[in-house]
Amino acid sequence: MTGSAPPAIPGFDALAPLGAGGFSDVYLYEQHLPRRRVAVKVLSGGGFDQAGLSRFRDEANLMAQLSTHPSIVTVYQAGVTEGGSPYLVMEYCSLPDYGARFRTERISVQEALSVGIQIAGALETAHRAGVLHRDIKPSNILVTDYRRPALADFGIAGVLGGAPTIDAYSVLWTSPEALGDGAVLRPTSDVYSLAATVYALLAGRAPFESSGPEQDTPADVLARMREQAVPPIGRPDVPPELEELLATALSPSPSARHTSALSFGRALQQVEARLGLPPTTLDALDDPYSRDRTSTVQPAGSTGPAAPAVPPAPTAVLPPAPTTVLPPTPTAPTERWTQPPAQSLAGQASPSAGPASSPLDSTVRREAAPSPVYTAPQRTRPRWPGVLLDVVLVVAVAGAAAYWFLAA
Secondary structure, X not given: OOOOOOOOOOOEEEEEEEEEOOOEEEEEEEEOOOOEEEEEEEEOOOOOOXXXXXXXXXXXXXXXXHOOOOOEOOEEEEEEOOOOOEEEEEEOOOEOOHHHHOOOOXXXXXXXXXXXXXXXXXXXXXXXXXXXXXXXXXXHEEEOOOOOEEEOOOOHHHHOOOOOOHHHOOHHHOOHHHHOOOOOOOHHHHHHHHHHHHHHHHHOOOOOOOOOOOOOOHHHHHHHHHHOXXXXXXXXXXXXXXXXXXXXXXXXXXXXXXXXXXHHHHHHHHHHHHXXXXXXXXXXXXXXXXXXXXXXXXXXXXXXXXXXXXXXXXXXXXXXXXXXXXXXXXXXXXXXXXXXXXXXXXXXXXXXXXOOOOOHHHOOOOOOOOOOOOOOOOOOOOOHHHHHHHHHHHHHHHHHHHHHHHHO
16 A cells, blocks of 8 residues: 555554555554554645644544444544644454455345445434535445444545545445535435445446446546446346335435435335345434534535535334244253262262263253241140049039938
């Protein structure tokens, strides 16, 4: 890769370059405390004035708040080098990104759908915060150590100030209105780029990429977008309804596309459900942080015209994904515990005993012994009072009989 040497950043040791782009260079650093590997993106160009540095601070704060989303790369820290270059310290995603994979691997329909749904949730959260990404493409979808997609480069282009030119965009993934003159960007512009990315994961190429000697200049690509239908993906395992869904999201007219990233993600979830695939959760906060919900939606740092605000979405942002019913777990029959043979004082096990360190699974469950029932002893009345009474009665009767006989 090309690029300048990594700058000295207090508290970090530079390890290796990771990549270079039009706006920035990325390096692998090791942070001293806490000790971990991080990716540091250093904005290139130099000559940042106070207005540019102020925009960078705003962008850094915004990206840190957005990065709490599970499908957005986490931002740990931000600053400015001694040479005056702003930098961001971010989560290091060591696995190959989708830009390195989609041209060389056959990515499954299940994975492409799952990536599209998760990134749609990230975009919906950003749009509700009033932020457009503007540069969604396979190489900006990184993969975390837990194999989750994570969207990178929010607002990086806008930090440089002004409305970006056509050359600032990744032409093959950019919406037609972004390639046109004086177009207003909206959330549907990001939807277009996400649909182009999902298409590329399945087809191994961008939707309107040249397959011949033609050039992929902005003017040529824009002409294909406006004049040609979306080419078929050309895979038998891609269902027609998915191709139709992507063609809708890739419409040259923004009004013909899905109205939001959320609606696009839900449409992908419906395809996922019809194919019987495990459901993917679409994570989107109703209000990611304190922000005037009536503010306009515009690219970060942009000075151009702004699109109308994203309308408040219903509170329930997670679509009713099909519920996975787990079969009842069979209960193993309970075995009664019997007293094992007595062991000698020397600790010799009986011949039937198992190994000394038996696995937990082999432990015999024993029923709890029934608690002893306490029965109060019955009190026995002494028998001698009854005997004495009988004797008294006999004597009385005998005395009465003798008195009667003598009197007679």
